Amino acid sequence: MNEKGNLSINSENFLPIIKKWLYTDKDIFVRELVSNACDAVTKLQKLVLMGQAEVAENDKFEIRVVLNQDLQTLQIIDNGIGMTADEIKKYINQIAFSGATDFLAKFQEKAEQENEIIGHFGLGFYSAFMVADQVEIDTLSYQTGAEGAKWICQGGIDYEMDGGTRETRGTTITLHLGEDGKEFLEESTLYAALQKYCSFMPVPIFVEIIKEPTEEEKAAAKKESNTLHVSAEEAQTLTKEDALEKLEAKNAEESQEPKPLNDTTPLWQKQPKDCTDEEYKAFYHKVFFDMNDPLFWIHLNMDYPFRLKGILFFPKLVEHMDVVAGEIKLYSNQVYIADNIKEVVPEFLLLLKGVLDCPDMPLNVSRSALQNDGYVEKMNTYITKKVADKLTQLFKNERTTYESFWDDIGIFIKYGCMREEKFYDKVKDALLLKTTDNAYETLGEYLEKNKEKHENKLFFVSDENLQAQYIRLFKEQGLEAVILSTSIDKPFVSFLEYKNSGVKLQRIDADITDTLQKKEDTEKSEAKKQADEFTNTRMETLFRSLLHNDSLKVTVEALKAVNISAMLLLSESSRRMMEMMEAYGNAKDLKAMFSEVKPEETLVLNRSNGLVKHLIDMSEKEEKQQDVETLCHHIYDLALMSHRSLTAEEMTNFIDRSNTLLEKLAFFEANK
Numbered sequence: 128m129n130e131k132g133n134l135s136i137n138s139e140n141f142l143p144i145i146k147k148w149l150y151t152d153k154d155i156f157v158r159e160l161v162s163n164a165c166d167a168v169t170k171l172q173k174l175v176l177m178g179q180a181e182v183a184e185n186d187k188f189e190i191r192v193v194l195n196q197d198l199q200t201l202q203i204i205d206n207g208i209g210m211t212a213d214e215i216k217k218y219i220n221q222i223a224f225s226g227a228t229d230f231l232a233k234f235q236e237k238a239e240q241e242n243e244i245i246g247h248f249g250l251g252f253y254s255a256f257m258v259a260d261q262v263e264i265d266t267l268s269y270q271t272g273a274e275g276a277k278w279i280c281q282g283g284i285d286y287e288m289d290g291g292t293r294e295t296r297g298t299t300i301t302l303h304l305g306e307d308g309k310e311f312l313e314e315s316t317l318y319a320a321l322q323k324y325c326s327f328m329p330v331p332i333f334v335e336i337i338k339e340p341t342e343e344e345k346a347a348a349k350k351e352s353n354t355l356h357v358s359a360e361e362a363q364t365l366t367k368e369d370a371l372e373k374l375e376a377k378n379a380e381e382s383q384e385p386k387p388l389n390d391t392t393p394l395w396q397k398q399p400k401d402c403t404d405e406e407y408k409a410f411y412h413k414v415f416f417d418m419n420d421p422l423f424w425i426h427l428n429m430d431y432p433f434r435l436k437g438i439l440f441f442p443k444l445v446e447h448m449d450v451v452a453g454e455i456k457l458y459s460n461q462v463y464i465a466d467n468i469k470e471v472v473p474e475f476l477l478l479l480k481g482v483l484d485c486p487d488m489p490l491n492v493s494r495s496a497l498q499n500d501g502y503v504e505k506m507n508t509y510i511t512k513k514v515a516d517k518l519t520q521l522f523k524n525e526r527t528t529y530e531s532f533w534d535d536i537g538i539f540i541k542y543g544c545m546r547e548e549k550f551y552d553k554v555k556d557a558l559l560l561k562t563t564d565n566a567y568e569t570l571g572e573y574l575e576k577n578k579e580k581h582e583n584k585l586f587f588v589s590d591e592n593l594q595a596q597y598i599r600l601f602k603e604q605g606l607e608a609v610i611l612s613t614s615i616d617k618p619f620v621s622f623l624e625y626k627n628s629g630v631k632l633q634r635i636d637a638d639i640t641d642t643l644q645k646k647e648d649t650e651k652s653e654a655k656k657q658a659d660e661f662t663n664t665r666m667e668t669l670f671r672s673l674l675h676n677d678s679l680k681v682t683v684e685a686l687k688a689v690n691i692s693a694m695l696l697l698s699e700s701s702r703r704m705m706e707m708m709e710a711y712g713n714a715k716d717l718k719a720m721f722s723e724v725k726p727e728e729t730l731v732l733n734r735s736n737g738l739v740k741h742l743i744d745m746s747e748k749e750e751k752q753q754d755v756e757t758l759c760h761h762i763y764d765l766a767l768m769s770h771r772s773l774t775a776e777e778m779t780n781f782i783d784r785s786n787t788l789l790e791k792l793a794f795f796e797a798n799k
C-alpha cells in the first residue's frame with residue numbers, strides 16, 4: 128500500500144447523515160453509481176469525437192452490473208474514461224468533502240424538511256456506503272501510459288490507495304454489501320432498482336448474476352438443455368432429425384448475445400417526425416403498464432432557450448373512475464429522478480402520464496426553491512402552451528375525434544382551467560359540455576341554440592339516474608341540459624359562472640321553466656286564478672301537516688307532461704349552500720353557523736296528472752282522509768326519489784305503502 132488516509136474530516140456526522148438522508152430511498156445508490164459509469168462513458172465518447180482520445184474501432188461502450196451472491200458483492204463496471212490516482216484524490220477524496228461540507232450546511236438548515244431532492248451535491252458516489260461496508264474503486268485512465276489505481280475504503284472513514292489491477296480502460300466499483308444492503312443480494316430487488324433508475328440511460332447496461340448452482344440446479348439445467356418442448360400434435364409428425372435440429376436451434380438462441388437492460392435511445396429523444404404511432408403506443412404500454420392505448424400524445428422537443436424533451440400522454444379513463452391518477456416521470460439526461468414532482472411540473476398535468484427530460488433542471492436546490500425558479504416557470508409556461516395548442520388544434524381541425532375523447536379528457540381540462548388561468552384563457556373556446564342528447568357543445572353554442580327558450584341560462588344534470596324524471600320532462604318539451612356529474616363539476620359550475628358573467632347555471636331540478644307549464648295556465652281567468660290559489664293553499668297545508676315540514680312550499684301547476692304526478696324543486700342557491708357545507712364537512716364553526724339553514728324545497732303537484740286530480744277531489748271528502756294521507760306520502764316519496772336515495776326508514780315505509788295500495792287495487796279489480 129503506498130498511501131493511507133483518513134476521511135474523518137466530518138466523519139462523525141457525515142456518514143450518519145448520508146444514511147438518514149438516503150434512508151427512504153436506499154436504492155438511490157444504484158442511480159448514482161450507474162449514472163457515474165454512464166458519465167464516464169459519455170465523457171470518453173466526447174473526447175473521441177473531439178479527436179482527443181482514441182478507442183479501438185470495434186470497442187463497444189457498455190456498463191456491466193455484476194451481482195455475486197456467493198461473495199456478497201455488487202460491481203458496477205464501465206469502460207469509460209477511468210481515473211488516475213491523482214483524479215481519485217481530487218474527485219473522490221477532496222471534492223467529496225467540499226461537497227459534504229456544503230451538504231451538511233444545507234441539510235442542517237433544512238433538517239426538518241423531508242423529501243428534499245437528493246443527490247447532486249457531488250456526493251453521489253458516497254451513497255454506496257448506504258449499503259456497503261467496504262467500497263473499492265479499481266480504475267485505469269484512458270490516457271496513454273496511465274497507471275491503474277485502486278482505492279479501498281472501509282465504512283466511509285479510512286481509505287487506502289494502491290496500484291490498480293485493471294488492464295483495460297475504465298472503472299470497476301465493488302461494493303461489499305453489508306447488513307443494510309442485504310436486500311440487494313436478491314435478484315428481484317436489484318432488478319427493480321435498475322429498472323426504476325436506469326431503464327433509459329444512454330449506455331447499454333448488462334446484468335450478470337453469479338451464483339454457484341446447487342447440484343439439483345445443475346442437473347435441471349442439463350436436463351433442460353436436452354429437452355425440447357413440443358405440442359402433442361407436433362410430436363406425432365416430428366422426426367428424430369427434425370427434433371435434433373430444433374434442439375440445436377433452441378440452445379443456440381439461448382446462448383445468443385445478452386440484451387441490455389435499458390433502452391439507450393428512448394422515444395422522447397427522437398424527432399417527433401421520426402416516431403410512428405405504434406412506437407408511441409408501445410412506449411406508453413411499456414413505461415406505464417397500461418394495456419389501453421393512450422388517446423393522443425404531445426411530443427415536447429425544445430432546444431432553445433432551454434432544453435426540454437418529453438412525451439405527455441392523455442390516458443383513457445378507467446371506467447367509472449372519477450379520480451385520475453397520473454404519472455409524470457422526470458428525467459435528467461435520461462437518468463430517472465422522480466415521479467410527480469409537483470414543484471416542477473404544472474400541477475394539473477399530474478393527471479396525465481408522461482416523461483419529461485430536463486437536463487438543465489437545477490436539481491441541486493431544494494423543492495421549495497424550485498417553485499420560485501425562473502427555469503421551472505419558463506418550462507411550465509412552455510408545457511402549458513403546448514398542451515393548450517394541441518387541444519385547440521384538435522378542436523378546430525378534428526372536432527369529431529376531439530368529441531370522442533371528451534369523456535376521458537374533460538376532467539383533466541376542467542381541472543387545468545381551474546388551476547391555471549393561462550390555460551383557461553387558451554382553451555376556453557374548446558371547452559365542451561355533453562348534453563342530455565349526447566351531443567357535445569361549447570357554452571357559446573348551447574346558449575346560442577337555446578336563446579329563444581331560456582336566454583343566458585344553462586341547465587345541468589348532476590346525476591343522470593336520480594334526475595331521470597326531470598331529463599325526460601326536458602326532452603319531451605324539446606329542451607336540453609348538459610351533464611355535469613363528476614365531482615370536479617361542482618366547483619366547475621361556479622367557475623363557469625364566475626368566468627361568464629351574466630350566464631346562470633341552474634340544476635335541472637332547481638326550477639320549472641315557463642316552457643314546462645301548459646300554455647293555458649298562463650292565460651287563466653280571474654275566477655280560475657282564485658280557485659287555483661285556494662287549491663294551492665289547501666294542498667300546502669295538507670302536505671305540511673302530514674310531512675311535519677313547515678318550510679315546504681307546495682304549488683299546483685299544470686305541466687305539459689301528464690304522466691308525472693309531482694316534482695320536487697330545490698332552489699339553486701340553497702342547494703349550493705348545502706353542497707358547500709358538505710364540502711366543509713369538518714369545519715365545525717361553519718356548520719354551526721348554517722345549522723339553521725333549511726333547503727328551500729318546493730313540491731310541484733301536476734294538475735294534468737290523473738292521480739293528482741283524484742287526490743285534490745278526495746281531499747275535500749272527510750271519509751277519504753285515510754287514503755288521502757297514504758297518497759300524499761307516496762306522491763312525496765316518488766318526487767323525493769328524483770333527488771336522492773331514500774333512507775332505510777323511508778324505503779321501508781314506501782314499500783309498506785306500495786303493498787297496501789296494490790292490495791287495494793287488486794281487491795278492487797277482483798270485486799269489480
Ligand SMILES: Nc1ncnc2c1ncn2[C@@H]1O[C@H](COP(=O)(O)OP(=O)(O)OP(=O)(O)O)[C@@H](O)[C@H]1O
Pocket residue numbers: 159163164167205207208209210218219222223246247248249250251252253298
Ligand atoms: N465510474 C467512474 N468513472 C470515472 N470517474 C468517476 C466514476 N465515478 C465517479 N467518478 C468521478 O468522481 C466524481 C465524484 O462522483 P460523485 O458521484 O460523488 O459526484 P458527481 O457525479 O460529480 O455528482 P453527483 O452528486 O451528481 O453524482 C465524478 O465527478 C467523477 O469525476
